[in-house]
Amino acid sequence: MNLVSSKKTPLTFDTIEPGTGLAAALKKSRADIIGEVAASNLRGRGGAGFPTGTKWNLAAAAHVREGGAKYVVCNADEGEPGTFKDRVLLLEYADLVYEGMTIAARAIGATKGIVYLRGEYVYMRPHLEEVLDRRRKAGQLGTDILGTAGFTFDIEIRMGAGAYVCGEETALIESLEGHRGEPRNRPPFPVNTGFNGQPTVVNNVETLASVAAILSKGAAWFKAFGTENSAGFKLFSVSGDCDEPGVYEFPLGISVGDLLETVGGRNAKAVQIGGASGHCVPASEFGRKLAFEDIATGGSIIVFGLGRDMLHVAKNFMEFFVEESCGQCTPCRAGNAKLLEGIEKLERGACSTAYLQELLALCETMQLASKCGLGQSSPNAFVSIVTYFQDEILGRAASHAG
Amino acid sequence: MLVSQQQKLQDEIHELVGRHGRTRAALMPVLQELQQKYSSVSDFAMQVVADEIGIHPAEVYGVVSFYSFLHHEPRGRFQIRLCQTISCDLAGKPRVARQLENELGIRFGETTADGRFSLEWASCLGMCDQGPALLVNDRVYARVSPEHVHRIIDDCRKVFGAHAAQPAHV
Numbered sequence: 131m132n133l134v135s136s137k138k139t140p141l142t143f144d145t146i147e148p149g150t151g152l153a154a155a156l157k158k159s160r161a162d163i164i165g166e167v168a169a170s171n172l173r174g175r176g177g178a179g180f181p182t183g184t185k186w187n188l189a190a191a192a193h194v195r196e197g198g199a200k201y202v203v204c205n206a207d208e209g210e211p212g213t214f215k216d217r218v219l220l221l222e223y224a225d226l227v228y229e230g231m232t233i234a235a236r237a238i239g240a241t242k243g244i245v246y247l248r249g250e251y252v253y254m255r256p257h258l259e260e261v262l263d264r265r266r267k268a269g270q271l272g273t274d275i276l277g278t279a280g281f282t283f284d285i286e287i288r289m290g291a292g293a294y295v296c297g298e299e300t301a302l303i304e305s306l307e308g309h310r311g312e313p314r315n316r317p318p319f320p321v322n323t324g325f326n327g328q329p330t331v332v333n334n335v336e337t338l339a340s341v342a343a344i345l346s347k348g349a350a351w352f353k354a355f356g357t358e359n360s361a362g363f364k365l366f367s368v369s370g371d372c373d374e375p376g377v378y379e380f381p382l383g384i385s386v387g388d389l390l391e392t393v394g395g396r397n398a399k400a401v402q403i404g405g406a407s408g409h410c411v412p413a414s415e416f417g418r419k420l421a422f423e424d425i426a427t428g429g430s431i432i433v434f435g436l437g438r439d440m441l442h443v444a445k446n447f448m449e450f451f452v453e454e455s456c457g458q459c460t461p462c463r464a465g466n467a468k469l470l471e472g473i474e475k476l477e478r479g480a481c482s483t484a485y486l487q488e489l490l491a492l493c494e495t496m497q498l499a500s501k502c503g504l505g506q507s508s509p510n511a512f513v514s515i516v517t518y519f520q521d522e523i524l525g526r527a528a529s530h531a532g
Numbered sequence: 533m534l535v536s537q538q539q540k541l542q543d544e545i546h547e548l549v550g551r552h553g554r555t556r557a558a559l560m561p562v563l564q565e566l567q568q569k570y571s572s573v574s575d576f577a578m579q580v581v582a583d584e585i586g587i588h589p590a591e592v593y594g595v596v597s598f599y600s601f602l603h604h605e606p607r608g609r610f611q612i613r614l615c616q617t618i619s620c621d622l623a624g625k626p627r628v629a630r631q632l633e634n635e636l637g638i639r640f641g642e643t644t645a646d647g648r649f650s651l652e653w654a655s656c657l658g659m660c661d662q663g664p665a666l667l668v669n670d671r672v673y674a675r676v677s678p679e680h681v682h683r684i685i686d687d688c689r690k691v692f693g694a695h696a697a698q699p700a701h702v
Contacts, residue, residue, distance in 0.1 A: 134662070136661050136662070208658055209655065209656060209658075210656070211617040211618055211619070211655070211656040211660070212617075212618065212619055212656070212660050213656075213658065213660070214658040214659065214660055214661065216658075217658050217659075248658075249599075249601040250654065250657050250658060250667065251658065252670050253670050253671065253672055288560070288561065289560070289561070289564055290599075290601075291560065291563075291564060291599035291600070291601035291602050292599055292600035292601035292654070292655075293598065293599050293600065294655055294656075305560060306557060306560070307556060307557050308555075308556040308557050308558065308559030308560055308585075308595065309556075309595065310594055310595055310598040311598060311599070326557070367660065367661070368661065369619040369660035369661045369663070370618075370619055370622055370660075371622065375619075375660070375661035375662075376661045377661075402618070406617075406618070432618060432619055432622075432660070434622075438622070443618060446616075446617065446618045446621055447618065449616075450616075450617055450618075450655055450656075453655060454655060456598075
């Protein structure tokens, strides 16, 4: 029952000497720091893939409202089913993550940083506080950081409390402000109106660690990994029916098949990419690439072996969304519950094709009309399983049920 | 609850809110500390927190009822949360769940009569490569098999017997 490291391959992050990224950043002007990050084509590692340089530019240009400050928030609310790479980064590379936050603060002119750590990861807190203390003592946090006059920045850790939706950046900010984690309308975006109404950059844990690496080794080095539209290396959290589940690093653009080969899952029937909110990819499409231009992902890879019942998989995902929907908007609150009912109908072998078509139409409504990414993406798994495994899910005998 | 207990809790919350800053943004950390200490946040505690921060108690209740790690109803001294999401499910969650119910004599969502154990489902704990996983309060257990369940519960009982106080539900 002991916890073991999930790392299955050496990570490029191992080759980054802590401190070198921040030192390089402090020699640059603010515009040049953002320029370097933009030139690296780094895109958000949480899954949405927004260009990090663009986000920082917007926050740098935004004005602070009276008496306030800009914020850098590290989104450590890693809740997507099948994702655990941030656990490894926070436990083994916390310095790089904090360094990325400090670089971001320098770039946009922020004075306060917050790590929003999911409640399930509370056991990491003592370690993360310890690293913060060490960095304060080493002058890497606090006032006049590393002798740079006027550069003041510190980081505090705030805990989540078991709500998947708080991984959505505006819900995360609501939670920080002491509210229910209900996403806001966007715009205004957090880069203008974020925590306490102030300009706020919210970046994923891995994005921030990547920033430290980019400043240390340069944008050209980073771009040498990956494809033209998907620069860099990425961590993948692999679980399910494979020989070696764990955290792997691959350059973006790797095919699903090549990944499966490495992790010992070559007999898979299907792979869920991007977690519960992602897509289910059948064996016939294992040639597709993991990259922003093909299948964009935050790195969750769940492998399903030949014997798995895909309807059971769809049901598990839908139960998750029914539980985790914040309930604020109708398409998501009612839609997910309706889809779960539909899946139970399929389980009983009592679903007509016409009703299945209606469920798919409901999926489209949810994708279009839900307020945030949760409801917009929760039908994805159901749609792809119905599309690729219709044979398997229609006309079930009663023995399948339950 | 005795008046003296109420007063004690009031003083404690006053100190707690003072430490986290008397603003709305202090609400979550304050509630989390109360939750950790008392295994739930009572009506009375919510009222006092609301008064201290200067918001309506319904706002506090709204927050407590939203988050699955904050509870309005008293929970056991040991909250066992079994991950129910897909990777742990594929790795054998259903049998671990059944054995937890067998050992504790309660179903998911319930608390043992002695107030020691609560059994709950959790969404993905981020231990997908080492499932089935569960949390006992802050502690993670990975690769749990049905035969481990008894030992995990036994560990808790030992802690309880040695130096844990009675759960203080106020």
